[in-house]
Amino acid sequence: MKKPELLAPAGNLEKLKIAVLYGADAVYLGGQNYGLRAFTDNFTFEEMQAGVDFAHKYNVKVYVTVNIFFHNDDLNGLIPHLKKIAEIGADGIIVSDPGIVMLARKEVPELELHLSTQANTTNWASACFWYEQGVKRIILARELSLQEIKEIREKTPRDLMLEVFIHGAMCISYSGRCLLSNYMAYRDSNRGECAHPCRWKYYLMEEQRPGEYLPVFEDDRGTYILNSKDLCMIHKIPEMVETGVDSFKIEGRMKSVHYVASVIKAYREAIDTYFKAPQNYKFNPQWLRDIEKSSHREFTTGFYFGKPTGLDQIYGNSSYIREYDFVGLVVDYKEDKKLALVEQRNRFCVGEVIEFFGPKGESFSQRIEKLWDENGNEIDCAPHPQQRVMIKTEFPVSPYCILRRKRDN
Structure with a gap:
């Protein structure tokens, strides 16, 4: 078995260094433009250069997000942006737009193309299509079961890398394609400006009774009807490895240094322990306890073992657990x-x-x-x-x- 890459979020240069030192095999980050996290610190080109230099010193790879859904105006300045990323020495870019795939192949062929989860790849035929377009890695949609992922692995070229999320916040919308933020806050989530309306509290109002708000109840537990639990697969490392994917991704470029350190170290130890002796592997509860010491929501296994139910939502509030x-x-x-x-x-x-x-x-x-x-x-x-x-x-x-x-x- 090939040991999967542990891929960590890097919201800024300090978080990148923490991720590298605490055990990441690779990090992903965003520049000042074209990424889906417009409100995190993000990297200037000077910081990106420092981050790539630091990561490469430890044989850690760096992938840069260029994964918004592009409008015509967004294309202005894109090519110089891509060429600068290549000049800095990044190992790949994460994209979601087929037009950007085309342009990147032409202008910066030295950069690996990783297809974002935003492209919602949910089957092996789509994966093969993107492979033929020059994509080297596909970040699979979060809405897949472990069995579906295994089938995609079996029916795609072995040199096509597959990446899946293993920990972090879950989006209520299909592969992150959400229009709620546009409609309610005039902020485009598909261009990096999500206002997170899925975490808001909601009431119902009947058409003939304006101003008369009715609470929305889910088993009398609350009104946060779109508020998902966080993904956590620390206790399912063998099952994740058996899918044959190449990379385990941690969500959280807007999370704290404490979160990055706690989560990366726990998964690093779990993965390494498994590969030392797969037949004798035992889950260490301390890994989960360390993860829980950073800010988090209640946990779920997402879609991996079947479609989520009402038990995978949090109804009482939208706040984090901070112990x-x-x-x-x-x-x-x-x-x-x-x-x-x-x-x-x-x-x-x-x-x-x-x-x-x-x-x-x-x-x-x-x-x-x-x-x-x-x-x-x-x-x-x-x-x-x-x-x-x-x-x-x-x-x-x-x-x-x-x-x-x-x-x-």
């Missing part, structure tokens, strides 16, 4: 003094119990006995955003180690 706060990131570590230089991300103080969670090894928790500012002055709290403080640690840590605190601590 831990991301409070800091290690910048440097002085081993001789056991002192970590930490950049604050949320306020924390002396006396609190903090968990240190790093790219390698086991996490550990300790009570903060003392804090110092960068000048060596003892302080009680780190209240300022991105304030740098020093903490004595019980065990060695490394740069990009995450500090998190349980909320009821």
Whole structure:
């Protein structure tokens, strides 16, 4: 069996570095234009170059999104954009528009073409069609079962790579083709500006009773009727591997550094553990516990084992479950003094119990006995955003180690 690539989201340069260090085989990111996440930080070309250089140093690949549904005006400036991505040295681009497939093959043939899930490829015949157009990888529609994916793998050329989502937010609309945002907020989700109306609370109004709002109930649990649970397949790694796909994709370019680190490390360990001894593989519940420490919704297996039911929706609210706060990131570590230089991300103080969670090894928790500012002055709290403080640690840590605190601590 070929070990699938673990593909991580990179919403900005810091998240890219975290994804690489915590175990990703590849990352995907968006430039300032043409991607479906217009409201994340995204990358300037200078940041993209730095990201590609950093990733390639660790033999990690970089794919760039160019996957909006293009209108005529969007084509202005596209070719220079594609040529710059190729010049930077990215490994491929993610596209959804057949016109862009045509233009990219002509103008930047050195870039691999990956077909976005937005193109909703749901059968082997479509996959073969795109292969003949020069597409090297297809990101399959999320609406497929594991059995359907196996059949697509069996009936397509082996050098056509297949990619599937394994974790992250689910879209209520077929392969993300949603018009709700256009209609209700004048923001085109297919051009990167989704307002996420599927997460809103809804009421009914009868035509002859204007202004008289009737609540929409689903088993008396609430009115968030379009609000899907998040996909999580950490406990189904063997079943996912057996489909024969080439890449496992994590959703979340708008998610936090904490999310990227927690999810990538858990799936990295699960995949590696399986491939060490498939016959003796056992799921480690700690992987799921670590994932749950980052912000998340309730989990579902999506379409993989059959069509979702009412149990795959969240009706009571649209908020995330947040049991831990991301409070800091290690910048440097002085081993001789056991002192970590930490950049604050949320306020924390002396006396609190903090968990240190790093790219390698086991996490550990300790009570903060003392804090110092960068000048060596003892302080009680780190209240300022991105304030740098020093903490004595019980065990060695490394740069990009995450500090998190349980909320009821």
